[in-house]
Amino acid sequence: MSSEWGRFFKISIFGESHGAGIGVTIQGAPAGIPIDQEALFQFMSRRAPGKDKTSTPRKESDLPETLSGIFQGHTTGTPISALIRNQDTRSKDYGELAHTARPGHADYTGFLRYGGFQDFRGGGHFSGRLTAPLCYAGGIAKQILASRNIWVGAHVAQIAGIPDLPFDPVGLDQETLLKPGKSGFPVLAPAAEDKMREAIENARISQDSVGGIVECAALGFPGGVGSPMFDGIENRAASILFGIPAVKGVEFGAGFQAAYLKGSQNNDPFTVVNDKILSKTNHAGGILGGISTGMPVLARVAFKPTPSISQPQETVDFMEKKEKELIIKGRHDPCVVVRAVPVVEGAFAVALLDCLLEAEGYNHF
Ligand SMILES: Cc1cc2nc3c(=O)[nH]c(=O)nc-3n(C[C@H](O)[C@H](O)[C@H](O)COP(=O)(O)O)c2cc1C
Numbered sequence: 001m002s003s004e005w006g007r008f009f010k011i012s013i014f015g016e017s018h019g020a021g022i023g024v025t026i027q028g029a030p031a032g033i034p035i036d037q038e039a040l041f042q043f044m045s046r047r048a049p050g051k052d053k054t055s056t057p058r059k060e061s062d063l064p065e066t067l068s069g070i071f072q073g074h075t076t077g078t079p080i081s082a083l084i085r086n087q088d089t090r091s092k093d094y095g096e097l098a099h100t101a102r103p104g105h106a107d108y109t110g111f112l113r114y115g116g117f118q119d120f121r122g123g124g125h126f127s128g129r130l131t132a133p134l135c136y137a138g139g140i141a142k143q144i145l146a147s148r149n150i151w152v153g154a155h156v157a158q159i160a161g162i163p164d165l166p167f168d169p170v171g172l173d174q175e176t177l178l179k180p181g182k183s184g185f186p187v188l189a190p191a192a193e194d195k196m197r198e199a200i201e202n203a204r205i206s207q208d209s210v211g212g213i214v215e216c217a218a219l220g221f222p223g224g225v226g227s228p229m230f231d232g233i234e235n236r237a238a239s240i241l242f243g244i245p246a247v248k249g250v251e252f253g254a255g256f257q258a259a260y261l262k263g264s265q266n267n268d269p270f271t272v273v274n275d276k277i278l279s280k281t282n283h284a285g286g287i288l289g290g291i292s293t294g295m296p297v298l299a300r301v302a303f304k305p306t307p308s309i310s311q312p313q314e315t316v317d318f319m320e321k322k323e324k325e326l327i328i329k330g331r332h333d334p335c336v337v338v339r340a341v342p343v344v345e346g347a348f349a350v351a352l353l354d355c356l357l358e359a360e361g362y363n364h365f
Contacts, residue, residue: 022130099317177217
């Protein structure tokens with residue numbers, strides 16, 4: 001099912017960008033976990049648009065209404081569902097897109113797949129707006145993981161080629177992991193923020209867009225979780241991370257860079273510290289054979305530049321099969337990466353929780 005994900009912490013996302021609303025149903029959350037709604041709203045507000053010039057001016061409070069599954073501040077164990085009503089829609093900006101393909105967007109493939117019945121307004125179900133309910137599910141997953149002393153965080157690793165400092169794959173501590181999430185622009189090095197903002201602003205002024213990379217990590221994730229072959233932590237995390245619109249690459253640990261190393265450089269030597277088995281380096285990103293090692297789990301997610309740019313572009317009217325020039329109206333993010341940081345964090349948390357709940361089940365046998 002295209003908009004459903006997970007087996008033990010199962011999420012199902014619905015809605016369209018310019019319809020009545022968007023939302024999510026979550027099944028599998030264990031009962032009795034305290035949920036801090038304020039912290040959840042705070043987490044979701046990191047994704048909400050309209051805060052400054054790095055994002056679309058579309059203003060949406062994105063405040064979710066929890067319809068079920070949370071009672072007296074705790075999960076009930078039965079399905080959690082949340083609805084976010086759409087408010088600031090300007091659908092007239094999108095009339096042309098019923099039959100005109102925005103290069104880089106899913107208008108044409110959506111037409112091929114759904115034969116013209118798809119809601120094309122604002123990208124419909126393909127819109128980046130559908131990451132709001134994903135964030136809701138991710139925020140719940142993060143709180144369940146935190147109740148088990150597992151912490152998930154992320155930061156902008158790179159925008160338009162401008163790098164932030166990386167997470168330390170061995171010595172990463174909780175404060176450093178969670179610090180970027182407390183800032184409006186989630187980076188580790190303050191100097192990187194100014195340069196990245198400038199690159200985004202330059203793209204906006206020249207009616208263009210830029211992409212980048214989000215790095216995420218989990219601390220406290222126990223070893224021995226996950227399965228080999230097709231059901232590893234990498235498989236599952238990549239599957240949900242690729243569900244985030246505009247994601248074009250996912251790597252774990254040293255990732256593609258490992259292909260340039262020798263075995264002697266890439267292997268992580270094992271060691272014993274205070275009776276705990278650790279590794280001295282962490283090129284594996286905390287995963288070997290699909291199974292967690294107990295070291296920090298690390299992934300990086302590459303985002304393409306926002307497809308909707310306002311400079312004239314060559315395209316086609318796919319109903320009339322005629323070439324035409326397109327000038328996109330509507331309000332768009334000159335860079336989706338900053339808003340995508342909590343989305344990556346949330347999706348990663350959902351994936352890890354799904355694996356963990358499975359392990360908690362099979363560890364009883
Ligand atoms: C948080 C977020 C915001 C986005 N905002 C926009 C936007 O304003 N305009 C746009 O054209 N694409 C935006 N996107 C990306 C498109 O939704 C995405 O590129 C499109 O659906 C095609 O899917 P694909 O790039 O995964 O192939 C956004 C993505 C995310 C994650």
